[in-house]
Amino acid sequence: MLELLTEKFSKSLLRLRDSRKVTEKVVNDVLRDIRAALLEADVDYQVVKSFLKRVRDRVLSEDLKKSLSPADSIVFTVYEELTKILGQQKEDLKKGVVLFVGLQGTGKTTTIGKLAHMLKAQNYNVTVSSTDVRRPAAMLQLQRLSEKVGVPYYSFEEGLSAVDIAKKAVERYKKEGMDFLLLDTAGRLHVDEELMEELKQIKEAVKPSEILYVADAMQGQEALNVARTFHEALGLTGVILTKMDGDARGGLALSVREALGVPIKFIGVGEKIEDLEPFYPDRIAQRILGLGDIQSLVEKVQQTIPEDEAQVLATKVLEGDFNLEDMLRIIRFIKNLGPLEKVLGMLPGISAQLKHIKIDEEKFKKTEAIILSMTKEERRNPKIINMSRKQRIARGSGTTVSDVNRVLKEYEEMKRQMKKLKGALGLGTMPRLPRFPFK
Ligand code: GDP
DSSP states (O other): OOHHHHHHHHHHHHHHHHSSSOOHHHHHHHHHHHHHHHHHTTOOHHHHHHHHHHHHHHHHTTOOOTTSOHHHHHHHHHHHHHHHHHTSSOOOOOSEEEEEEOOTTSSHHHHHHHHHHHHHHTTOOEEEEEOOTTOHHHHHHHHHHHHHHTOOBOOOOTTOOHHHHHHHHHHHHHHTTOSEEEEEOOOOSSOOHHHHHHHHHHHHHHOOSEEEEEEEGGGHHHHHHHHHHHHHHHOOOEEEEEOGGGOSSOHHHHHHHHHHOOOEEEEEOSSSTTOEEEOOHHHHHHHHTTOOOHHHHHHHHHHHSOHHHHHHHHHHHHHTOOOHHHHHHHHHHHHHHOOHHHHHTTSTTTGGGGGGOOOOHHHHHHHHHHHHTSOHHHHHOGGGOOHHHHHHHHHHHTOOHHHHHHHHHHHHHHHHHHHHHHHHHTTOSGGGTTSOTTO
């Protein structure tokens, strides 16, 4: 996700920090790099233009933070302006009837399932229904998803129009005192008048609290034009960008808010039911600048392991007092977090080089087996692992001594990385973050 921008931004801002003196020429060079990066990432031209103007105006008017070096201050200005074009703050979802609109194949149905799952986990009473009368298969798909998530799907007799279904679904949702009705609408391959007319009628009939436009992030500029058409016809209240996991460029993510004035509310980051995240502009800006997404990582970690255990582990990491038992715990909850690439992408400084890293899940399993073959004492104090212990561990785990050596070496490396991470986290709150951890 957004790798292209992260790579380019990191490189260019690193150069800025490396230059001995921040002259006007240096600033211009950096802004030129950023402009090229944004255009290459398919960000809307007007958005790029106004973004750069704001950064340049602020930098030239020396609206610089006193506590920062000139270079860091420019980085911080870029961070703030980037956050602004992404929408400044996370936008919540209003309770009520949520209408989903968008073209076919963008991930609309999948997203409704994901959102139902997320809202249910937050203890809301959620129900779903579909008005896509032309495509019974799409209705069935949503029905199956709702069964998987464990929320009711409202279905009605055949032959009703889309508007009738919408009305009946809302009546039932009200009668049952639900918090959310997630209503799917017909998707077409292209925008057409008939579809727009139907959507307008549904909007009129159900008075939704939200009209969310689902867009495929990988489609870039083209999707922006379609979104504009939907917005003009319906007045969208939010956008959900799907397939962000496959989107290296980020053109749509950076353009939508500024170009349409509609906030991005969620992003889809994979095909699984839990692969939907609220959209946090500041975290995405940090990610683009190569600062990693520490906040998201911390939250994910807290979700997967009990809070007090997370605390203990965090303290250990910060104090550098980290043994093989901790490594085992980390391996296990990283496994629960989902694909490793995603987790690594959230760590500071790693995102830019991420695509060069190949992660080997098999090796992970081996590592787990090796640590499990150690005694408690060995795990807590790896220094005592001599040759005969290594041989025993290798036998016990069905591996070789060189595998055991590899794990021990990786442990040392991880310990070293943890110290580095400690350095990065120790920088404290955002205003001082632009001291790049990977420098
Ligand atoms: P619809 O026609 O708009 O309802 O689209 P679907 O919900 O059927 O989704 C189309 C395809 O996109 C399916 O294969 C989904 O699994 C996939 N998809 C949806 N959201 C995401 C996402 O966030 N990431 C990835 N990688 N695939 C997604």
